[in-house]
Amino acid sequence: xxxxxxxxxxxxxxxxxxxxxxxxxxxxxxxxxxxxxxxxxxxxxxxxxxxxxxxxxxxxxxxxxxxxxxxxxxxxxxxxxxxxxxxxxxxxxxxxxxxxxxxxxxxxxxxxxxxxxxxxxxxxxxxxxxxxxxxxxxxxxxxxxxxxxxxxxxxxxxxxxxxxxxxxxxxxxxxxxxxxxxxxxxxxxxxxxxxxxxxxxxxxxxxxxxxxxxxxxxxxxxxxxxxxxxxxxxxxxxxxxxxxxxxxxxxxxxxxxxxxxxxxxxxxxxxxxxxxxxxxxxxxxxxxxxxxxxxxxxxxxxxxxxxxxxxxxxxxxxxxxxxxxxxxxxxxxxxxxxxxxxxxxxxxxxxxxxxxxxxxxxxxxxxxxxxxxxxxxxxxxxxxxxxxxxxxxxxxxxxxxxxxxxxxxxxxxxxxxxxxxxxxxxxxxxxxxxxxxxxxxxxxxxxxxxxxxxxxxxxxxxxxxxxxxxxxxxxxxxxxxxxxxxxxxxxxxxxxxxxxxxxxxxxxxxxxxxxxxxxxxxxxxxxxxxxxxxxxxxxxxxxxxxxxxxxxxxxxxxxxxxxxxxxxxxxxxxxxxxxxxxxxxxxxxxxxxxxxx
Numbered sequence: 001x002x003x004x005x006x007x008x009x010x011x012x013x014x015x016x017x018x019x020x021x022x023x024x025x026x027x028x029x030x031x032x033x034x035x036x037x038x039x040x041x042x043x044x045x046x047x048x049x050x051x052x053x054x055x056x057x058x059x060x061x062x063x064x065x066x067x068x069x070x071x072x073x074x075x076x077x078x079x080x081x082x083x084x085x086x087x088x089x090x091x092x093x094x095x096x097x098x099x100x101x102x103x104x105x106x107x108x109x110x111x112x113x114x115x116x117x118x119x120x121x122x123x124x125x126x127x128x129x130x131x132x133x134x135x136x137x138x139x140x141x142x143x144x145x146x147x148x149x150x151x152x153x154x155x156x157x158x159x160x161x162x163x164x165x166x167x168x169x170x171x172x173x174x175x176x177x178x179x180x181x182x183x184x185x186x187x188x189x190x191x192x193x194x195x196x197x198x199x200x201x202x203x204x205x206x207x208x209x210x211x212x213x214x215x216x217x218x219x220x221x222x223x224x225x226x227x228x229x230x231x232x233x234x235x236x237x238x239x240x241x242x243x244x245x246x247x248x249x250x251x252x253x254x255x256x257x258x259x260x261x262x263x264x265x266x267x268x269x270x271x272x273x274x275x276x277x278x279x280x281x282x283x284x285x286x287x288x289x290x291x292x293x294x295x296x297x298x299x300x301x302x303x304x305x306x307x308x309x310x311x312x313x314x315x316x317x318x319x320x321x322x323x324x325x326x327x328x329x330x331x332x333x334x335x336x337x338x339x340x341x342x343x344x345x346x347x348x349x350x351x352x353x354x355x356x357x358x359x360x361x362x363x364x365x366x367x368x369x370x371x372x373x374x375x376x377x378x379x380x381x382x383x384x385x386x387x388x389x390x391x392x393x394x395x396x397x398x399x400x401x402x403x404x405x406x407x408x409x410x411x412x413x414x415x416x417x418x419x420x421x422x423x424x425x426x427x428x429x430x431x432x433x434x435x436x437x438x439x440x441x442x443x444x445x446x447x448x449x450x451x452x453x454x455x456x457x458x459x460x461x462x463x464x465x466x467x468x469x470x471x472x473x474x475x476x477x478x479x480x481x482x483x484x485x486x487x488x489x490x491x492x493x494x495x496x497x498x499x500x501x502x503x504x505x506x507x508x509x510x511x512x513x514x515x516x517x518x519x520x521x522x523x524x525x526x527x528x529x530x531x532x533x534x535x536x537x538x539x540x541x542x543x544x545x546x547x548x549x550x551x552x553x554x555x556x557x558x559x560x561x562x563x564x565x566x567x568x569x570x571x572x573x574x575x576x577x578x579x580x581x582x583x584x585x586x587x588x589x590x591x592x593x594x595x596x597x
Contacts, residue, residue, distance in 0.1 A: 040068045041227040390420075503521070504544055
């Protein structure tokens with residue numbers, strides 16, 4: 001848009017007609033064009049185009065400007081009126097300057113500023129804010145282009161503060177506010193300027209030229225200046241934007257670009273910036289509405305929590321696990337996606353008893369989406385179903401605490417059918433426990449008694465009875481308080497642990513005092529089988545989550561009793577292999593579901 005404005009604004013000078021008549025009016029009257037101005041402008045453009053092929057020591061705009069001035073002087077030999085500065089519409093004309101006029105100008109400027117009253121400040125406020133916004137956008141836009149060309153990185157805050165100080169100093173001297181203009185910056189870079197000092201020197205040289213050579217500057221041909229600026233504007237324009245027309249998915253981006261250009265040319269840069277932002281917001285909302293809000297949906301009979309269940313419990317969860325649905329949400333939940341979320345969950349809301357919403361990938365939630373979650377909660381409450389939230393981000397990208405926000409708007413303030421869990425696995429485990437409890441497969445923990453050796457699933461029903469008695473002779477009992485460590489990662493041991501009562505968590509250290517839970521083992525289950533089989537260092541740690549009673553079976557002691565009972569070794573290791581196969585098969589199913597997601 002800036003390039004189009006620069007190009008259009010220089011057409012009157014390039015063609016030699018008065019800009020006061022208007023661009024379209026001037027273009028419609030070729031008889032008002034001055035062929036001398038056109039000749040000078042074309043010579044300037046040709047000089048800029050040919051300069052890189054001739055030398056790189058002198059900037060192309062300088063060569064082009066020199067060529068245009070030579071053409072003007074050559075034409076002046078045949079048209080003497082062109083060698084007159086006063087009243088000559090083909091040259092810049094007197095610009096003032098000179099050492100004698102420099103100091104009085106400063107004095108007059110300070111006097112005029114002292115005469116500004118309160119009413120004047122009110123008139124200045126809106127234009128000042130408008131210019132500050134426009135010039136800041138223009139400077140930052142130029143900085144992005146410079147970063148691309150120089151492979152550097154600008155400091156936006158420092159740049160805008162410097163621009164503000166520079167504009168304030170310029171105003172004190174009677175200057176006009178300005179910005180880091182793309183045209184002049186590209187000319188600077190193309191001319192060899194590589195550091196910020198080049199811009200500083202440019203300003204100093206312009207001031208020196210104004211003071212010392214003000215009268216000579218007035219002889220610059222307007223056609224030559226127009227040719228330089230039009231060449232710069234041509235380079236500013238991104239002609240590759242037409243490639244956006246090739247792909248239907250980028251057609252709207254092309255529309256945005258040309259809407260900004262047309263608005264800039266027809267109205268103003270402020271209107272063009274507003275148009276571009278508004279259209280970009282619309283395109284962004286369109287993309288957000290089209291983007292999926294459901295990362296993955298899976299049912300409880302396809303995936304399980306990290307609690308390792310007994311065979312009877314696992315079979316029950318495979319049968320009734322479909323009453324639980326796990327939905328991992330993602331992206332932005334707002335008025336444009338709230339309805340889509342409900343549509344994708346509608347069938348499950350009417351059928352499932354437990355709806356788990358994992359929020360870890362959610363970026364933002366607005367009031368409309370929160371209201372939709374409230375409606376989902378109300379619908380489930382009418383059916384006696386539960387809604388479970390997990391992984392509530394403490395801080396969203398916008399800085400909002402999601403759990404606190406949902407509580408304030410009334411989504412999670414109910415305690416009867418709404419639960420909030422820190423981890424997805426905790427929510428899944430809670431839903432599994434409720435299902436098992438309903439089918440009388442989850443014993444009351446307070447009423448639990450420690451299991452005897454023959455009641456442990458792994459050793460249940462071993463024949464002959466003497467084999468179980470032999471195992472009992474080498475199985476030591478151990479009690480661990482809640483939070484107690486049974487073994488740590490890296491410990492060497494050959495024990496197999498049988499859980500008589502309580503629960504054990506297997507965890508993997510992940511650094512900085514944090515751990516990742518791998519599995520839970522409850523009453524009647526076993527763990528530590530890898531060390532029992534290969535006697536190598538433990539790959540994870542085991543911690544009791546509740547007061548726990550264990551049977552500890554050492555491999556060395558077990559091997560001793562198996563010397564007299566070879567079939568016992570085959571029986572126990574066979575059962576151990578079968579139990580591990582069941583665990584591995586279930587793990588494979590879960591890994592496949594995660595991969596498919």
